Amino acid sequence: MKKRSSGILMGIPSLPSPYGIGTMGKTAREWVDFLHSSGQSWWQILPLGPTSYGDSPYQSFSSAAGNPYLIDLDILVEEGLLKKEEIDERDWGKDKERVDYGAIYSSRFSVLHLAYERAREERKAEIQAFREENKDWVEDYALFMALKKHFGMKSWIDWPDESIRKREKESVERYRNLLSDDISFYAFMQYLFFRQWNALRSYAKDKGIGIIGDVPIYVALDSADVWTSPEMFQLDASYYPEEVSGVPPDYFNADGQLWGNPLYAWDRMKEDNYSWWKQRISYASRLYDMIRFDHFRGLESYYAIPYGEKTARKGRWVKGPGRSFTDELNKAFPHLHFNAEDLGYMSQEVKDLLSASTWPGMKILMFGFDGREEGQETPEFYKENTVCYTGTHDNTTLMGWLSEIPPEIMAPLKERFGDISLDEIRERIIQEGEKSRSFLMVVPIQDWLGLGKEARINTPGTASGNWQWRLSSMSMLDGLAPKIRKTIGDRAE
Numbered sequence: 001m002k003k004r005s006s007g008i009l010m011g012i013p014s015l016p017s018p019y020g021i022g023t024m025g026k027t028a029r030e031w032v033d034f035l036h037s038s039g040q041s042w043w044q045i046l047p048l049g050p051t052s053y054g055d056s057p058y059q060s061f062s063s064a065a066g067n068p069y070l071i072d073l074d075i076l077v078e079e080g081l082l083k084k085e086e087i088d089e090r091d092w093g094k095d096k097e098r099v100d101y102g103a104i105y106s107s108r109f110s111v112l113h114l115a116y117e118r119a120r121e122e123r124k125a126e127i128q129a130f131r132e133e134n135k136d137w138v139e140d141y142a143l144f145m146a147l148k149k150h151f152g153m154k155s156w157i158d159w160p161d162e163s164i165r166k167r168e169k170e171s172v173e174r175y176r177n178l179l180s181d182d183i184s185f186y187a188f189m190q191y192l193f194f195r196q197w198n199a200l201r202s203y204a205k206d207k208g209i210g211i212i213g214d215v216p217i218y219v220a221l222d223s224a225d226v227w228t229s230p231e232m233f234q235l236d237a238s239y240y241p242e243e244v245s246g247v248p249p250d251y252f253n254a255d256g257q258l259w260g261n262p263l264y265a266w267d268r269m270k271e272d273n274y275s276w277w278k279q280r281i282s283y284a285s286r287l288y289d290m291i292r293f294d295h296f297r298g299l300e301s302y303y304a305i306p307y308g309e310k311t312a313r314k315g316r317w318v319k320g321p322g323r324s325f326t327d328e329l330n331k332a333f334p335h336l337h338f339n340a341e342d343l344g345y346m347s348q349e350v351k352d353l354l355s356a357s358t359w360p361g362m363k364i365l366m367f368g369f370d371g372r373e374e375g376q377e378t379p380e381f382y383k384e385n386t387v388c389y390t391g392t393h394d395n396t397t398l399m400g401w402l403s404e405i406p407p408e409i410m411a412p413l414k415e416r417f418g419d420i421s422l423d424e425i426r427e428r429i430i431q432e433g434e435k436s437r438s439f440l441m442v443v444p445i446q447d448w449l450g451l452g453k454e455a456r457i458n459t460p461g462t463a464s465g466n467w468q469w470r471l472s473s474m475s476m477l478d479g480l481a482p483k484i485r486k487t488i489g490d491r492a493e
Contacts, residue, residue, distance in 0.1 A: 006434065006491040007042025007212060009393070009444040011057070012070050013099055013458070014470045020092030020104045024196040025072025027474060029203055034477055036207040039485040039492025043204060044212035044442050046457075048197070048287065048391060050145075052222060055467045056458075058294070059220040059261075061145065064137040064283040066193030068112060068441070069104055075196060081115035096472040116188045130191040137224075137283065138190050139183075144224040146182035147175060155222040155379045157239050165239065167228070197287065208493050212339070212442070213288030217295040218261035220246050225280075226262055230274050232269060233262040243304035246312040247344060253461040256312025263304055266291060266321045274321075274328050281329060286444075287335050293359070296340035299325055300350045326357040339387050339440075360440070363388045365433050367403050370409050378434040388428060388438035390447045394459040397446045398426050400453030423450055427487075434488045440489060448484060449476060 011351070014030055015022025022028070035043055049060030050067045057067075073347040076082040081185045090107040093100025119127070133136055151159045160290060163171035176183065201211060221227040221241060227234055234242045241337055245261040269276055284291055305315040329338070342354055342361040354361050363386050390398045402422045405413075414420075426447065434441050446455040446469075458466040471477075485492050 001031070003439070004437075004491050005041035005493070006442055006488040007040055007440060007442045008038070009044040009389075009395070009442050010469075011046035012048070013467065014445075014457075016096070016471050016473050019070075019073055019087065020107075021069050021099045022470065023070050023072035024193075024200045025075050028072075030474055032200075032204045032207050032209055034474075034481055035204075035209050036493075037481040037485070039488055040209065041491075041493050042212050042290070042440065042442065044292070045214070047214050047216060051467075052100075052220060054463055055099075057214075057467065058216045058218075060216075060223065061148075061220065062137070062141045062224045063216075063280055065141045065190055065224075066197060067192060068189045069108055070196075071112065071192050071264065073111065073197055076115050078193070081118050082111065086114055087111060097469040097470055099470060101468075103477065112189055112192070113185060115192070116185050120184065127188055127191050130194070131187050134190070134194075136279070138187055140228045141190070141212050141224045142183045142186035143172070143176060143179070144227055145186040145256055146179040149182055150175075151201050155454070156227045157221070165227075169424065171468050187393040201287075210289035211287070212290040212292055213284060214292045214294055215284050217261075217293070217298050218259065221260065221262050225438070229276060232265055234265055234383055235262060241307045243315075244307050245298075245302065246305045246315060247303050248312055248315055248446075250344070255461070256315070257461050258305060258309065258312045263302065263318075268324075270321060271325060274325060277329070278332050281333060285333060290337040290339060292339045292341055294341045295344075296342045296354065296359070296361075297344055297346065297350045300347070300353045312348045322353060323356050326353065327360070330357070343392075343462055358385075360385045360387050362386065362392075363436075363438060364392065364395070365390045365429050366395060366398065369413060369429065370401075370405065379432040379438075384437045384439055386438040387440045387442060388433045388436050389442050389444075390433060391444060393444070394460050396453045396456045397444070397451050398429065399447070399450050400456060401425070402426060403452060431487055434491060440487070445471070448480060 010031065012022045012024065012028065017023050017025070017027055029372050032043070047057040047060060048066050048070070049057060051057055052059055052061055073082060073087050077084050077087070082332065090111060091103050092107060093103040121277055147159065147164060148154070148156070156165060159165050161171070164175055204211060230239055236242055239281055241262040243263055245259040247257045249256040262376055281291070300320050300321050300322055301317045303315045304318050305312050306317045338359045340354055340357065340359040340361050341351065343364065363377070365379065365388065368379065379388065393402070395401070399422065402425060413425055417425050430443060438449070455469050457469055
């Protein structure tokens, strides 16, 4: 049996900072200190990739690159690459509790370019060493982003030059020469990102905190991943998807969810034992100590929606790679811990695949108490090989849920816990999860703080207003650490 432990879910962008979005600097270390003093073993974060339209970390320009928004600017001031006044004179947004991605997009890259101009000669050897060490992905990513800038940030499938869309060798070399300075700038930002990330991860490790990272099952169509390896996806002769990803209509959304990612050519991937995926997981293993594999059920069967549809109503289920894929990952990464995001409709085939993979599945306390799940789904019935959550980034907060549930769901909660306040019910639900046999319990920080639906991170099926919530100040956590340590009991480090 694995040692029972506890963690907190908190995306880096949600940390406080004076520059509009959380970063990998001083406040991130204060957060790690808070986790340590709270008895936590794990910090679960959201995907770290550079975000595109919609600001979702699940729709990134690259599955290997890091998000330049998360680079801490104060560290660059300390290192002499920026001046404080150069940061302070820019607009980073006015609301301390919400990320203003438009303001950050307008300000962040111009500031980082100042750092680039100062570092390009001073750190030339160090930057070149980083590029050489990461040449299997960083050069293509940097060229991809430089091309996007060159073509007005259009999606690569809409670039007017067909030769570079198709990555013809002569065209690639021509653009590498033409855009060499922009390429160097995008590679420089990755150098900064990974320098700061590795320092933060090392700090967390010294405090006994492991990092749980999220690997989205799909990658964005407008990404370096698809541009460099179109043969690994179901694309037509013009590189447009034939069908795209999503999930069918369900309890949450009558139209289903149209994610729009290109689908994998699983048969071709299987021919070389999933080498594309092994490389992707290898990148993730450099970032994280445990990987939450998103949308696990898509490995057994995935939902395919005709390209161009406006909703997910007209999709079909197609068999996925199944056990050949999970067996291959287990063999290739024997020391890497995987958790399966196994939410949604769990057919017997999906349950069998999860069992064969040996990966822990997820238990969501809100689902167990709301009457939708069949069978024994409350915490006392959870098995050891599971990860228990109050909710995820796709749910409202625990208090948000409690404030809106109908009487027929509230009645059994009152019967179970007594006629107590909603905040006391929130605390009792967390306590029951921490007492469960699940080897790991993860609670979003919003639920420890008792915040309402205004602190929700994401509402699936909506295109705007997501991924914006932030802690306004670290002082919001004052006095919380000893309370958490007491609640988690023998899970505490």
